[in-house]
Amino acid sequence: xxxxxxxxAQGVQNVVRALEGxxxxxxxxxxxxxxxxxxxxxxxxxxxVSQKMLIQQLRQLEGDGVVARVVHHQVPPKVExxxxxxxxxxxxxxxxLLIWAESAPPELRSRLVEVMRSHEPDA
Amino acid sequence: xxxxxxxxAQGVQNVVRALEGxxxxxxxxxxxxxxxxxxxxxxxxxxxVSQKMLIQQLRQLEGDGVVARVVHHQVPPKVExxxxxxxxxxxxxxxxLLIWAESAPPELRSRLVEVMRSHEPDA
DNA sequence: CGGAATCCAAATTGATACTG
DNA sequence: CAGTATCAATTTGGATTCCG
Numbered sequence: 001x002x003x004x005x006x007x008x009a010q011g012v013q014n015v016v017r018a019l020e021g022x023x024x025x026x027x028x029x030x031x032x033x034x035x036x037x038x039x040x041x042x043x044x045x046x047x048x049v050s051q052k053m054l055i056q057q058l059r060q061l062e063g064d065g066v067v068a069r070v071v072h073h074q075v076p077p078k079v080e081x082x083x084x085x086x087x088x089x090x091x092x093x094x095x096x097l098l099i100w101a102e103s104a105p106p107e108l109r110s111r112l113v114e115v116m117r118s119h120e121p122d123a
Numbered sequence: 124x125x126x127x128x129x130x131x132a133q134g135v136q137n138v139v140r141a142l143e144g145x146x147x148x149x150x151x152x153x154x155x156x157x158x159x160x161x162x163x164x165x166x167x168x169x170x171x172v173s174q175k176m177l178i179q180q181l182r183q184l185e186g187d188g189v190v191a192r193v194v195h196h197q198v199p200p201k202v203e204x205x206x207x208x209x210x211x212x213x214x215x216x217x218x219x220l221l222i223w224a225e226s227a228p229p230e231l232r233s234r235l236v237e238v239m240r241s242h243e244p245d246a
Numbered sequence: 247c248g249g250a251a252t253c254c255a256a257a258t259t260g261a262t263a264c265t266g
Numbered sequence: 267c268a269g270t271a272t273c274a275a276t277t278t279g280g281a282t283t284c285c286g
Contacts, residue, residue, distance in 0.1 A: 013149050015224035022143070022278080026136050039248055050280055055249065065228065076247045077286080089226055093219035100216050101138035105188065105209060145259075162268055173260055178269065199267045200266085 018064035023049050023057045025097075028087070031067065032094055036082045066090065141187035146172050146180045148220075151210070154190065155217055159205045189213065 019025060026046050030037055037045070043054055058081060061067035066087040072078040083090070142148060149169050153160055160168070166177055181204060184190035189210040195201040206213070 013152070015227045016148050016220055020143070020145070025139050029136070043248095051249080052281090053279065056278095071248090074247095075286090077249085079248060086226070086228060090223050093216060093223050096216035096219045097139060100213050103209070103212055104138045166268095174269075175261085175271095176259065179259090194268095197267095198266095200269080202268060 018061070018066055021057050021060065023053055024061060025094075027054075027057060027061065027081075028066070028083070028090065028094060029098075031081060031083045031087070033091060034083060034088060036080050038078060038080045042081065061087075141184070141189055144180050144183065146176055147184060148217075150177075150180060150184065151189070151206070151213065151217060152221075154204060154206045154210070156214060157206060157211060159203050161201060161203045165204065184210075 019028070023046065026049075027042060030042055030045055039054070039058075042058075043049065043051065046054065058067060058069070062069050065084055067081055068084045068087075070080045070082070072080070142151070146169065149172075150165060153165055153168055162177070162181075165181075166172065166174065169177065181190060181192070185192050188207055190204055191207045191210075193203045193205070195203070
């Protein structure tokens with residue numbers, strides 16, 4: 001079977017689904033480039049997210065092999081997250097997305113931002 | 124304010140949300156590289172999608188300026204979709220995603236595929 | 247601190263039927 | 267062909283409470 005754009009799109013879809021979710025990309029951007037963040041860091045760095053959602057999305061990313069979770073058995077508990085090797089290989093794509101996002105037409109950009117502000121506290 | 128990774132991640136999030144949605148990326152991969160597809164083409168090319176979802180996602184992509192919709196006033200009706208200029212500029216990112224997806228570890232890949240097969244007809 | 251569990255509200259999605 | 271409309275089902279998200 002030849003490797004047409006169509007079969008590629010169908011195949012890639014399965015994997016790309018690992019990125020689907022309201023907070024997945026935001027989390028990944030936080031872990032971008034190999035950064036290590038603990039749970040509370042992520043919670044603080046991502047304004048609109050709830051504890052439940054953050055955990056849920058992290059668990060899914062972990063289950064999909066994109067993010068790794070390290071538990072330090074101490075009191076108080078300390079759990080750190082970072083990209084797996086495969087997750088690291090996603091960085092070029094994240095970077096490309098970053099570039100694309102910044103190239104967004106100003107009107108569009110502000111319109112999209114406006115949607116975001118719905119759930120933000122004040123400013 | 125300096126342009127840290129954090130602010131970038133926060134800012135980019137607003138724009139990247141335009142890609143969120145169960146079928147958005149799949150659609151974009153279909154339109155990859157400037158391809159023009161009519162509605163029924165997309166419907167056929169994307170197995171699990173319902174007519175309603177396809178339209179909805181297309182409309183959102185259109186509203187976000189990523190996809191353009193061209194109506195040919197004929198009988199029978201003919202509507203074609205393609206990437207806008209800004210949408211085209213997303214291609215490098217899509218390409219990076221493609222590369223990433225193909226680099227997925229085999230076990231992971233088959234596990235993700237397995238999820239997909241739930242709604243596929245046969246093979 | 248980091249998380250699990252529960253309950254409930256809201257948004258998404260799907261199936262179906264109808265239309266220009 | 268390319269939609270729209272409607273309703274039911276599923277998923278998602280948030281608030282709260284409890285635990286190691």
